[in-house]
Amino acid sequence: MIISIASGKGGTGKTTVAVNLALSLKNIQLLDCDVEEPNAHLFIKPRIRKEEKAYISVPEVDETKCNYCGKCREVCAYHAIAVLSESNGKKGSVLIFSHLCHGCGACSLLCPQGAIKEVNKDIGVIEIGEKGDMQFVHGRLNIGEAMSPPLIRQVKEYINPTRTVIIDAPPGTSCPVITVVKGSDFCVLVTEPTPFGLNDLILAVEVLRKIQIPFGVVVNRSDIGDGKVESYCKQENIPVLMKIPFSREIAVSYSEGTPIIKKDVSYQDKFINLYLNICAIKE
Numbered sequence: 413m414i415i416s417i418a419s420g421k422g423g424t425g426k427t428t429v430a431v432n433l434a435l436s437l438k439n440i441q442l443l444d445c446d447v448e449e450p451n452a453h454l455f456i457k458p459r460i461r462k463e464e465k466a467y468i469s470v471p472e473v474d475e476t477k478c479n480y481c482g483k484c485r486e487v488c489a490y491h492a493i494a495v496l497s498e499s500n501g502k503k504g505s506v507l508i509f510s511h512l513c514h515g516c517g518a519c520s521l522l523c524p525q526g527a528i529k530e531v532n533k534d535i536g537v538i539e540i541g542e543k544g545d546m547q548f549v550h551g552r553l554n555i556g557e558a559m560s561p562p563l564i565r566q567v568k569e570y571i572n573p574t575r576t577v578i579i580d581a582p583p584g585t586s587c588p589v590i591t592v593v594k595g596s597d598f599c600v601l602v603t604e605p606t607p608f609g610l611n612d613l614i615l616a617v618e619v620l621r622k623i624q625i626p627f628g629v630v631v632n633r634s635d636i637g638d639g640k641v642e643s644y645c646k647q648e649n650i651p652v653l654m655k656i657p658f659s660r661e662i663a664v665s666y667s668e669g670t671p672i673i674k675k676d677v678s679y680q681d682k683f684i685n686l687y688l689n690i691c692a693i694k695e
């Protein structure tokens with residue numbers, strides 16, 4: 413089973429849930445796909461045994477073959493190409509904005525002159541390791557690199573179907589999150605009982621319903637804020653799978669990079685219950 417852990421809003425405790433759930437179960441593979449800011453490794457402290465560069469294919473134009481027809485600019489849905497036509501005897505030009513390129517390959521495929529070839533652009537690194545019995549993989553996007561979905565897809569290529577796979581997603585509801593949760597059997601949405609938490613939870617719920625991934629909610633710091641998140645879940649028939657009350661001890665252990673279950677072993681059973689709740693919904 414593939415379980416992704418997401419949250420509409422950053423800072424809700426998504427990584428805490430991913431890490432502690434992973435540490436509470438057996439035969440686990442943990443993927444940290446929050447590639448702009450991976451931090452699960454700070455808690456897991458895996459032994460990294462392999463490192464791989466991640467690339468995206470971006471176009472390179474051979475202007476000796478190009479006639480500046482503009483076809484590549486037309487087909488690029490991401491506005492990553494500008495074509496300046498020849499005029500008044502002035503040579504034309506093709507500009508590639510590689511930071512906008514999604515590597516779809518349409519421009520090279522459709523260039524009538526065969527003037528475009530694809531070249532690899534380094535976008536980050538994938539690190540593969542383990543901690544005890546747990547397999548661990550994460551991606552790190554290069555600083556300043558805008559395109560995280562290609563790296564996320566490359567991290568997901570390491571999914572081991574013989575294991576229970578837990579994926580830590582980036583926060584938000586945009587492309588990178590959808591790239592992560594697509595293909596999951598279940599998504600856990602971590603939120604907090606505040607107006608911001610509720611607002612972003614509603615957005616995340618809309619996305620998951622659209623892409624038809626079953627989901628449930630974990631309410632972190634459940635004893636602060638108001639009861640509107642729970643009322644919303646009740647009204648929308650969304651299962652609340654677990655509640656984690658605010659605790660100074662948990663906050664301190666987070667800041668030290670110590671998983672909750674190492675500080676308070678009773679949490680191991682609570683995370684096992686979270687998993688059992690997910691399994692019961694999936695049955």
Ligand code: SF4
Pocket residue numbers: 473477478479480481482483484485495506522523524525526527528
């Ligand atoms: S489609 Fe090919 S020939 Fe046309 S402008 Fe682009 S690179 Fe040049």
Ligand code: SF4
Pocket residue numbers: 469470471487488489490491492493512513514515516517518519520
């Ligand atoms: S590969 Fe796709 S996204 Fe990149 S420039 Fe070509 S058409 Fe645009």
